[in-house]
Amino acid sequence: MTTLGLALAYARRRPLATLLNVLLLAVGVATITLVILLTRALETRMQREAAGIDLVVGAKGSPLQLILAGIYHADVPPGNVPLREVLELRANPLVREVIPLALGDSYRGFRIVGTSPGLVAHYGATLAQGGLWQAPMDAVLGSDVARASGLAPGDTFAGSHGLGGSGALHQATPYRVVGILAPTGNVVDRLVLTGIDSVWQVHDTHGHAAAAAAEHDDADEREVTIALIKYASPLAAASLPRAINARTSLQAASPAYETARLLSVFGVGTDIIRGFALLLIGASALGLFVALTQALDERRHDLAIMRALGASRGRVVAVLLLESGLLAGLGLGLGLACAHLLAASVGHWLPAASALAGDAAAWRPEEWSVVALALGAGILATLLPAWRAYRLDVAATLADG
């Protein structure tokens, strides 16, 4: 016999009420925790994928669209820009590196990106098999692409026109897999990388690119979609975007600014979900309060006989607090476990968010506030019943039968 054993015995006495209270609290905790885990995972992921890129340059249009297309590969680009102007940026002393991207095709929903080896180096990707592209139509697969497609070095595949994966196949210009990247946890895992000239070749053949460029093979006529810029100096942030935006054909967008703007838009939705989860936790605290108040009414003779057997007021209150603490702890533990389980398996029930699974399963410091909230709600729900137990008139209760 222990105080804990006594509290457990009472919790077992009302299994349905106990279960419902635990479940209600668990749902609230799981909801709020899942929102925290997924939003933080999204933020972490977005910040990590944008890390090191100071500026994204592309065609004029929406700067957010430029960031989504150029860094996260989650939107269509606003258009193409002349290669000549991108090459000019390389000569700017404020620019340390320019990584050009040529977009337009995809393979099974994975984007085919014509770029320079600098992109592979930027993401710190290493080769798991084969090597990087050396010749036109050589392709290197990100780890997710390789796993999903089953392609291996030496295999060939045809890209489909457009970024959705449902366009016409470029059968005449198949790619040949020459390498597969090791997993990085970055967007590069979901890309097919090739040389820019491969993308030009596919579209020259297909007739989408400038025919004149094909004939003259001249950088003056060639186009790329986006250029990722790394500054040579922090001072560039003050002048370079303005200078680029002043040009007629180019637009510069700051990944840090646009990502923060995007996350603030998400924030409204997540705040609403958090508010709903808080309501659930509040409802569970109310349920706990009602259950404990009812239990106290049913149990006042037990409490009175416990006092008669030598229990102090403090011991009786401790039993009640421990009981509600147990329920709150169970609900909290169950909710946290469910949230982490769901976050870890997010890819199974929400394929679009599968990239978040790894980050989402990790413990976040904000979860301590959920712990405090749930336990606080449990204790708050116990205060009034505990006070009534403390003030119990033992003699009158024993006598009233």
Place this chain on the structure above:
Amino acid sequence: MFSLTGVEHRYAGTPVLRIDAWQAQAGEHWLLAGPSGSGKTTALHILAGLTTPTVGRVVVGGTDLATIQGSARDRWRGRCVGLVPQRLHLVGALDVRANVLLAQFLAGLPQDRARVDELLAAVGVGELAHRYPRALSQGQAQRVAVARAVVNRPALVLADEPTANLDDAHAAATLDLLQRQARATGATLVVASHDARVRPWLPQVRTLGEAPR
């Protein structure tokens, strides 16, 4: 063993109990008699330290109850007093054995399972140790309540109307059990009852409102 001197208790200004003087020696078995409403239960609660009389002095086992308050009095009660309330009040969430162990636990004494099992066997419910109170008959529950009252070997055992609602055979068995258990531990026994069947069992009688014999 205990003495009550000039004890008076009032509820909301109305006198409900008056005992000018009452003394009992260790090992004596008393009947506290009187009609319903005469203050028998209140007197037991005063002896148990559950109720503080409006006026008067109560000394139990050499302890003046006015000198101990709060958790100290609770601890004293757990070790020195065994109470069998009229409604028994077994804890429904615990089985029979745990109900008796509860008395040891709450008194802060070592939990002696062997003593509990031995006692349950002695009061005739050894086979029911794992049953819950709802599965016990009134007589069985009465026995468990007696075991719970005496498990800590208290110096004073108080029983409130222990024969109420019992037939003659069970009433006799209960009184016999109480006396045997009180004798086994040398405890002073006070049985509050207005049941005429009790009087032959307990020759020392204190009838409320009368001078002690």
